[in-house]
Amino acid sequence: MKRYSRITGTGSALxxxxxxxxxxxxxxxxxxxxxxxxxxxxxxxxxxxxxxxDGVNASDLAFTACRNALAAAGCRTxxxxxxxxxxxxxxxxFPSTAAILQHKLxxxxxxxxxxxGAKGCPAFDLQAVCSGFVYALTVADAMIQSGAAHRALVxxxxxxxxxxxxxxxxxxxxxxxxxGAVVLEAxxxxxxxxxxxxxxxxxxxxxxxxxxxxxxxxxGSILGDPxxxxxxxxxxxxxxxxxxxxARAALAKAGKTEADIDWLIPHQANIRIMQSTARKLKxxxxxxxxxxxxHGNTSAASIPxxxxxxxxxxxxRPGQQVMLEGVGGGFTWxxxxxxx
Ligand SMILES: CC(C)(COP(=O)(O)OP(=O)(O)OC[C@H]1O[C@@H](n2cnc3c(N)ncnc32)[C@H](O)[C@@H]1OP(=O)(O)O)[C@@H](O)C(=O)NCCC(=O)NCCS
Numbered sequence: 001m002k003r004y005s006r007i008t009g010t011g012s013a014l015x016x017x018x019x020x021x022x023x024x025x026x027x028x029x030x031x032x033x034x035x036x037x038x039x040x041x042x043x044x045x046x047x048x049x050x051x052x053x054d055g056v057n058a059s060d061l062a063f064t065a066c067r068n069a070l071a072a073a074g075c076r077t078x079x080x081x082x083x084x085x086x087x088x089x090x091x092x093x094f095p096s097t098a099a100i101l102q103h104k105l106x107x108x109x110x111x112x113x114x115x116x117g118a119k120g121c122p123a124f125d126l127q128a129v130c131s132g133f134v135y136a137l138t139v140a141d142a143m144i145q146s147g148a149a150h151r152a153l154v155x156x157x158x159x160x161x162x163x164x165x166x167x168x169x170x171x172x173x174x175x176x177x178x179x180g181a182v183v184l185e186a187x188x189x190x191x192x193x194x195x196x197x198x199x200x201x202x203x204x205x206x207x208x209x210x211x212x213x214x215x216x217x218x219x220g221s222i223l224g225d226p227x228x229x230x231x232x233x234x235x236x237x238x239x240x241x242x243x244x245x246x247a248r249a250a251l252a253k254a255g256k257t258e259a260d261i262d263w264l265i266p267h268q269a270n271i272r273i274m275q276s277t278a279r280k281l282k283x284x285x286x287x288x289x290x291x292x293x294x295h296g297n298t299s300a301a302s303i304p305x306x307x308x309x310x311x312x313x314x315x316x317r318p319g320q321q322v323m324l325e326g327v328g329g330g331f332t333w334x335x336x337x338x339x340x
Contacts, residue, residue, distance in 0.1 A: 001188045004195025005144035005152075007340060009073025009183040012308035013064035014295070015052040024173050028166065035169045045271025049176025049296030051161040057091040059100040061179035062157035065304070066105060072311075073183035075151065077109035078116040080183075082152035083123035084140055086132025086300035088329070089159045090125060093217055097157065098123035105153075122149075128203070129211070130267050130328025132156055132300030134336045137184070137324070138199040141336075144186045155181040156300035163213050165227035174269070175228070176296035180304025194318070194339045198253035200246050201334035210234040211329040239273050239327045244280040246335035247323055254337050258282050261337075262320035263310065267327050268292035268302035277325070289315070299328065316340055 019027070021037035028035050040046055052061065062085055070077060083105075085098040092100075106117025128135040133156040143149040157179035164172040187195060215226035243266060251257060258281050266274045268291050278288050291306040298305055303324050310316045320340050327333040 003145050004187050005141045005184045006187050006194040007182045008185045009069045010308040010311045011065045011068025012180040012305045013061045014050045014178045017051045018048055020048045033169050040173050045292050046296045047293045052159045052177045058087050058089050058157040058159050059091050059097045062101045062155045063104045065179040065181035066153050069181040069183050077105045077118045079151050080118045080153050081121045082149035084126055084136045084154050086126045086136040086156045088129050096125040098125050128332045130299045131326035131332035131334050133303045134324055134326040134334040137336050140184050141196045150186045152184045154184050156304045158299045158301045160299055163228050171228055171230050174297050176298050178298040178301045178305050180301050180308050196338045198250045199336040200249040203330045203332045207331035240276045242333040243277040243325050243327055246333050250335040250337040260321050261323045263316055263322045265289045265303055265306050266325045268306055269297045
């Protein structure tokens with residue numbers, strides 16, 4: 001018997017405001033910039049994205065996603081002993097969005113009449129941009145396997161609309177806001193039950209400049225550009241290579257092959273990257289969960305959002321094996337292979 005961590009509930013949240021590509025055409029036209037539904041769909045597969053209203057932060061979206069995940073897992077906030085939030089768009093420079101989220105969850109639990117919330121449990125943010133969720137899942141899995149935690153909330157939450165340059169049509173049409181969360185819980189079995197079977201994480205800092213928000217807060221003002229910069233073609237080329245490698249490495253560690261993948265959930269950045277990854281792994285597109293068309297790229301939120309949608313739609317079922325794959329700024333990338 002070995003200790004594993006398994007997903008017992010998923011949840012997600014999308015802001016109400018939905019912008020179609022037609023809305024983006026209008027928005028950019030106000031700045032004298034041209035784009036089109038055809039261009040965006042053909043190059044990216046994106047048809048719509050959601051933007052948070054003013055005053056709605058990553059912790060607010062994370063809160064809703066966590067409440068939904070807790071309900072799906074059938075557990076209370078007080079049962080949680082670890083909170084990790086993957087985000088590149090935190091509410092504040094500090095404290096962490098995870099600490100803010102912990103307080104919001106605790107207040108809501110007390111308002112529900114529970115005697116306790118999540119007060120006191122460790123809570124921290126993890127920064128690996130669009131790979132954040134697979135990084136966070138791997139860290140939570142290690143803490144659960146070691147006995148340091150028993151039941152964790154692992155969250156990806158982003159308000160990327162706040163860091164977009166709406167004068168740059170090559171980037172601003174790609175991203176959206178949202179959050180996804182899972183309850184990850186300890187269990188014991190001989191390897192045939194549910195849980196995280198393997199993971200494979202990487203970073204290569206030589207590529208910092210191809211996808212970044214270079215600005216920072218310094219001496220009371222913003223030093224450098226606080227908006228997203230991307231060399232799209234460089235990112236594209238790196239992404240298609242590393243996503244195949246990471247999936248193969250995670251499969252090898254679990255003693256599995258491509259044939260053991262029931263579902264692939266790649267980071268939802270661009271349909272062409274996802275199609276290329278699926279081809280290399282010899283998977284038909286009907287085994288790939290696709291939400292990029294409706295959500296755009298929600299960075300660390302994209303994988304848990306897609307997972308929650310596929311679970312709630314009844315596509316991903318207990319016992320099935322799922323490959324999650326992240327890739328993004330850093331450059332960072334990684335994969336988690338798990339059984340539901
Ligand atoms: C960003 C991306 C969609 C651009 O597609 P591309 O095929 O590389 O396009 P290019 O940058 O070569 O631009 C081609 C043309 O389209 C134009 N274009 C760029 N954005 C446009 C837009 N929103 N609307 C209309 N035209 C656009 C360019 O100006 C260029 O025109 P030109 O040939 O007259 O100069 C693509 O590179 C990509 O998806 N990269 C990966 C991005 C990603 O996934 N990032 C997140 C990873 S976590």
